[in-house]
Amino acid sequence: MCGICGIVNLDGSPADAHLLAEMAEMMRHRGPDDMGTFTDGPAGIAMVRLSIIDIAGGHQPMHNEDQSAWTVCNGEIYNFKELRNALTTQSHNFYNRSDVEVIPHLYEEHRDGLVDKLRGEFALAVYDRPQRRLLLARDRLGIKPLHYFTDGSVFLFASEIKALLRHPAVRREINPDALNEYLTWNYVPEPLSIYKNIAKVPPGHRLVLENGKIRIERYWELRYDIDTTSSPEQLAERLLAELSEAVRIRLVSDTPIGAFLSGGIDSSAVVALMAKHAGRIKTFSIDFEDAQYSETEYARLVAQKYDTDHEEFTVKADASAIIDDVLSYFDEPFGDSSALPTFVVSKMARSRVKVVQSGDGGDETFAGYERYVWETNRSRYARIPAFIRAGIFRPVSRMLPEWMYGKNYLNHISLDNDARYVNTMCAFTNTAKPHLYTPEFAAKLTSVDCSGRFMDLFRARSSSDYLTRLQYVDTNTYLPGDCLVKTDRMANANSLEVRVPFLDDKVVELAATIPADLKLRNGITKYILKQSMKDLLPEKILTRGKMGFAVPIPKWFSGDWADDVRQMLFEPRTLQRGYFNEAHVRRIWNEHQRGRRNHRTALWVLWVLEKWHRQYIDTDPTRKK
Numbered sequence: 001m002c003g004i005c006g007i008v009n010l011d012g013s014p015a016d017a018h019l020l021a022e023m024a025e026m027m028r029h030r031g032p033d034d035m036g037t038f039t040d041g042p043a044g045i046a047m048v049r050l051s052i053i054d055i056a057g058g059h060q061p062m063h064n065e066d067q068s069a070w071t072v073c074n075g076e077i078y079n080f081k082e083l084r085n086a087l088t089t090q091s092h093n094f095y096n097r098s099d100v101e102v103i104p105h106l107y108e109e110h111r112d113g114l115v116d117k118l119r120g121e122f123a124l125a126v127y128d129r130p131q132r133r134l135l136l137a138r139d140r141l142g143i144k145p146l147h148y149f150t151d152g153s154v155f156l157f158a159s160e161i162k163a164l165l166r167h168p169a170v171r172r173e174i175n176p177d178a179l180n181e182y183l184t185w186n187y188v189p190e191p192l193s194i195y196k197n198i199a200k201v202p203p204g205h206r207l208v209l210e211n212g213k214i215r216i217e218r219y220w221e222l223r224y225d226i227d228t229t230s231s232p233e234q235l236a237e238r239l240l241a242e243l244s245e246a247v248r249i250r251l252v253s254d255t256p257i258g259a260f261l262s263g264g265i266d267s268s269a270v271v272a273l274m275a276k277h278a279g280r281i282k283t284f285s286i287d288f289e290d291a292q293y294s295e296t297e298y299a300r301l302v303a304q305k306y307d308t309d310h311e312e313f314t315v316k317a318d319a320s321a322i323i324d325d326v327l328s329y330f331d332e333p334f335g336d337s338s339a340l341p342t343f344v345v346s347k348m349a350r351s352r353v354k355v356v357q358s359g360d361g362g363d364e365t366f367a368g369y370e371r372y373v374w375e376t377n378r379s380r381y382a383r384i385p386a387f388i389r390a391g392i393f394r395p396v397s398r399m400l401p402e403w404m405y406g407k408n409y410l411n412h413i414s415l416d417n418d419a420r421y422v423n424t425m426c427a428f429t430n431t432a433k434p435h436l437y438t439p440e441f442a443a444k445l446t447s448v449d450c451s452g453r454f455m456d457l458f459r460a461r462s463s464s465d466y467l468t469r470l471q472y473v474d475t476n477t478y479l480p481g482d483c484l485v486k487t488d489r490m491a492n493a494n495s496l497e498v499r500v501p502f503l504d505d506k507v508v509e510l511a512a513t514i515p516a517d518l519k520l521r522n523g524i525t526k527y528i529l530k531q532s533m534k535d536l537l538p539e540k541i542l543t544r545g546k547m548g549f550a551v552p553i554p555k556w557f558s559g560d561w562a563d564d565v566r567q568m569l570f571e572p573r574t575l576q577r578g579y580f581n582e583a584h585v586r587r588i589w590n591e592h593q594r595g596r597r598n599h600r601t602a603l604w605v606l607w608v609l610e611k612w613h614r615q616y617i618d619t620d621p622t623r624k625k
Contacts, residue, residue: 142203142480263298266359
């Protein structure tokens, strides 16, 4: 919806209003309709706005009655009317109709506890003028981004890293450990960024800057208190009511609203409930020339059932022409190839509407990934005594050549359940990275193993069933680090707001009470969600298998894009960066081209990294506009 940023000079020198505006301007794609700044001594906050609610009067930054508290917010507060009514009874006065104006008044009443009152998707800042105190907060699941930088003399924050890079204090120095994380997971997880001294405020956390000191604390965490008293029918009914309400409150807008429609259960459920509340809506789908990646048959079923104004766009191999533009919006290397069709469908939707709803978050919330089926089935490997798995399978795996089939499988089953799941999520595993990295790069790393945070999350839910632990890990890692980053950057690249009812606070908290066997039952994913939607969606939608937003990368890398990819991976300019063993990269390239093994993820991750280097390290991205 918007982009926010700010400066606090810790030495007390006046904030540079012109520099603050330049930082905001770097995010103009997030908010093409309006820009506002506010400075007060050493501090300043700014925002660029995509006007959705109170188009004429919703200018930010906003303040309370005596202008002691100033705020900027990226996102939407869906319970703002109830909050406004309550604040009015406490003698607070308002000067516009915006949802954001409740924030400075809530700060007066509740200080940092204001975030507990908010239902929505947000990244916000409140500057307390008398106390010269800054509060930052990010929504519970990490739907909206928030980054910060400090070097002891200045503190900066922004929705996107490129705004921070505009400040002269920020140097574009790569964090080797963050690069190792990227090559492991395809993205750089919170709280790290690819740059030294730039970090991310984690989901469900707030940051307070006071007297030159930073304090970061969690204000919300998803808890799994399982409901053992309600029947499956009662839970399905309750779920339908909560999801319907989450969709309804996300219809508030002074501009038209549409929906992404893939034909999967999540987006189809959102469209069905939108149609219930709003009548005829616009829907948007992506198709591929390769039929095995096409879901349009299913999307059309839902579009026809609810008589939507439906549009489709086909992504072709010549999409390589826009890949540089797509990747530039991430600011750091990002290896999820489904960013490409997300960009295209966002661009198509923005030509018709300013706001869409999507099914993001349904897989994590209701156990929709096929890997949940695979891993719960593979948990039987844990019955094999550990001394056999670790003492026989693992050593044999390490003895086998890198190219030999079965090597990865033996290593995989040698691991404990939690470690095995982490291993499945890796682009480059701990056993592969020593072959990939040069000795010089490996020496710069704190550790080649990036699994520590993931294993901590598993241990935090050690008393839960295995499926719940998988969901908890994904909700705290893959969801905010990959899925939500992808949607946020690609939508905002096209000045489009995406709202995600499956990640509504009430929906997520209800889902966490539902027993695991009602989410994944006899190999059926999202069982309870499908039960709740059985009267609203076609049978084909309810019974189809999971497909995902896959992209035909193996075919493109072996055909249309092959020459360009090979040239970039093996140019002297690439190899001289000193990260990778050229012989190992050539081996995986040759295996992919010969069809011996599918290395699409590894090759994509390496290619994207080099493209990012050329956009952000070899050149100055802040001088492009």
